Amino acid sequence: VAVTGLGCVSAAGANLTQCLETLFKTGCLPGPPSRFCSDHPQVHPVFEVPDAWLPDDTDGSDGLLRTSRLALAAAAQALADAGWTAKGLHRLKVGVCLGTTVGSSLNNEPFYRQYRIGQHPDMSAIKAYLINSPAAVLARGYGLAGPCQTVVNACSSGTDAIGLAAEWLRSGVCDVVLAGGADELSRVAYNGFISLMITDTQPARPFDRARKGLNLGEGAAVLVLESEAIRHHRGQRARAFVLGYGAACDAYHLTAPSPTGEGLRRALTEAIANSGKSFADLAFINAHGTATPDNDRVETRVLGELTPQVPFLSTKGATGHALGAAGAIEAAFTIGCLEMGQVPASIGFCVSDDGALVQPLAQPRAFTKTMAASQSLAFGGNNAVLILGKGEVG
């Protein structure tokens, strides 16, 4: 399945080019949350997207929430990149498949605070919730009439959304799909992750021995996936290909990955089998790499056992963990690296765990292979892996 357009916004940059520049050159540091307060005694830094990178919201009259704006920003970039106009899409079966977590949560704190003390809050917060399903926002915004689906698989949502969208194209359900993920920083998620004791009070250090947890982030990425028939008819270049997708559940614990990594192993194996290639063909693996002790230990173990020769990295040291958007942002980064023929160092990594079978990239590396994997592990034991192939040279 061809990827003909890419859009991406994260704390690392307003578009994919800027994000890649940050990954390779400048880096990016988290800071205290600026849009909400918390009474935690210590600040847990986050990666915020500047408001200036989002579509204009001067009067707020459209009722769109931040997650929707992030999705719209990424979608506009992706469609422009693919050479599509909204009008051009109207005659086709165009679906939307987006992952999110915060974007589907009915958890407006001001509303609930008023409600629980009997102050009869007005319904504006609920109305906003009802019109801000991220996939529906894109479908409405571009007048799309195909399947519209918001995947809420926690931290693997973005990866799953792209994999599922590719299935829609392979089976002929759609001609074109806007696929990806979007999520905003929220106070509720911030408190929730701190309550789970998996956040760091310092910049996250994925795969590093001293890692203490994740930094939350926000952002969105949208890929335009397109059937070969439509793409050839338009004469449109493929920037990349979705070659394989695998997903499996640990069925082990609600919030912790299986220590054996069995689910991840199965998802990786399924994805590579689905692509018809082998692990030896992978140029690199964009790992989930949240910087939580458990996640990174499991990923290191599985990658060490399955793909010991394949370089891997985490990009969350430059974006934070953008939850339902993370998998999509990382898929976009993976494609960007395939186009560049080089992969950055794993930001935040210095020293590996004792006894680790493999360690992430400590320096950028060039490569000549033409495919890579992007993987996500999630709350609930979900594991999802995409195999992405380099596109046609433009």
Add this chain to the structure above:
Amino acid sequence: MRVQIQGIGCVGAFGCGRNDLAQALARGGSPVQMVPVGPGTNGAGMPALLADTAPLSNFLPPRSLRRIDHFSRMALLGAYLALDDAKMNDLDRSRLGVIIATGYGATQSTFRFLDSSMDHGDICASPIHFSNSVHNSAAAHLSILLHATGPSLTISQFEMSVATALLCAMQWLKEERVDAVLVGGVDECGPVLAYCYQQFFGKPNALVQPFCFSEQTAVAGEGAAFMLLTRHDQSAAPLGLIDTVTLSHLCAGPPDLSNDVWLVLGADGQRCCGEHYAKAASSSTPAAAFAPVWGSLPVGQAFDILAAALMLQRGFDFAPYLNAKEGPADPTVDALCAKPIVCLKCGSHGEYGRVKLVGRF
């Protein structure tokens, strides 16, 4: 590719399981209870159709349910009943996928999580309530307790959640990612939802009148409706086959409702969708709507599909719902068996999900 419904399981105000559902469908409704609307409302409540998950103890020891909320318990009960109904004891759990559709997710755990930080400060926010509030918590509990290690997916697209979930289930089966998929819809009703109903709709209703398309007659409901799906192996399929799932928008044209089908409308008393159902029901296609049995909830289409499966299995014996304003029709079993059933769910913005079931005996 058609997929076969091997078993169904459900819980709602009607009780739980295939027989309770069939009896309630034949009876024409379910008991209505009152849900408190919340502080500052002088004890007034809103009518709602609520689910009791006590029968879950037939499948799981209480110890394993200690930290599992009502939302996930409904999902577990529906799923266990569907597996039990399918009697596929040799099912390979490593090839079993789980897909849950939900309109609003585990809202009560979400609000309990907010309570925990609002009551005692952010530092006391409850990790257990947070874990249960995540949208895919029910799918995770299901996978863990069933040892289902195939793919696990949760979808939240309001009224379209069930149709999109079925579309994915069919894709997984077609691509042979799995041998079976447990797919279901779950939504819950609590005081905040009751408050929303009160604020949005004013005077409460005690009975959903699905064919009063221009009136707001919705009564909030909750429950879970699951089915176990497999690829069709050409054997008899008493509960029918899912033939096609279509998701589209009225801006691209009306749904295909040819005259040779029976129609199960997802009409549930929500006036905002009423005009779309009115157009569908105005065709010569015989139409039924069953929302009085489980109430109004975004994943009502999952219950519609279970009802359609029972119609295929038993022959049509739920006549009270047929074009109710014009009085019950009198279809024959033979006539029904010869026709597919289309379950149509409309969203408030013109989107629709059309699921077509066919019998094979």
